[in-house]
Amino acid sequence: MSADETLVEAIRAGLARLADPAKAPAMQAYMKSALPFRGVAKPQRSALLKQVLADHTLPDRVTFSATVLKLWRTAEFREERYAAIDLSGHRAYRRWQDPELVPVYEEMIVNGAWWDHVDELAIHRIGPILRAHRARVTPTVLAWANDSDLWRRRTAIICQVGAREDTDTDLLTRAIEPAIAEPEFFLRKGIGWALRDYAKTAPDWVRSFVDDHPGLSGLSRREALKHIG
Known part of the structure; x- marks a missing residue:
């Protein structure tokens, strides 16, 4: 190139x-x-x-x-x-902005390895591509949710922030669940952020998710319920 x-x-x-x-x-x-x-x-x-x-x-x-x-x-x-x-x-x-760019953004996410790089790429690059090409990109996001790399995992968790009614709740659930027991701050904070954001659209779903996952950290739980009680 x-x-x-x-x-x-x-x-x-x-x-x-x-x-x-x-x-x-x-x-x-x-x-x-x-x-x-x-x-x-x-x-x-x-x-x-x-x-x-x-x-x-x-x-x-x-x-x-x-x-x-x-x-x-x-x-x-x-x-x-x-x-x-x-x-x-x-x-x-x-x-x-289509799935052909996902490897470019993946390199930047893994190499950038800090929130100021990763969060912008996750929410404003990967997220829109995911929503426009669900069949092609969902398997990649699911793989990242189970990856050993912290920043791929955070990307999988937060990439639907801002999606509102377009949020794929099955994907959100499957992105969060592998990280629930992890002590890493950026995963716990990311879980809380993703749930807090979706609570603006579907508060009952988020309350049920929190109730159904008692293993959520205190940080994730507080963030998720911050505006809905």
Whole structure:
């Protein structure tokens, strides 16, 4: 695959111009990031991406995928990874959001391995693809729910956040149940988040789920019932 090197360099150069070295250490410490930060806040980054992406149109899905992965894999600053995620969801390339992109997002989820990367990819990339292509993507999500990788498992649990009436409750149940006994915070919190979100749509279903699963951690239970009692 051949990436658009001009676009990659334009993003990197733009982030370098916006860098604020005084802010960068605190941002890195807050995110517990091995990658350093440039010190570019989200509003500045979003404005930069809007301009750069308006000036650089990617011609096909192969170039699109390759450019996202190039920016992600070769990132030297965390904002470059954020830019790769932003590029992956840009409205100009919405027509390419289908199961063929799932391996790209899976790589980013596993390699990113932290909530600031994973949650955006799970909810706003994997989730919409799942809802549009249930037959093809559901088996992958179920496999992730039973995977040894923490972030694949969290993705399986939270990828339907925001789905409302389109939530597949069988899939939600089968994504949550393998993680119920796990002590890992990000799984317990993810379970609570997924249930709390769905409780806005189906509070009775969530109450029944909690009642039927007494092994849920206190954290998961509190989060699930936070707004419904």
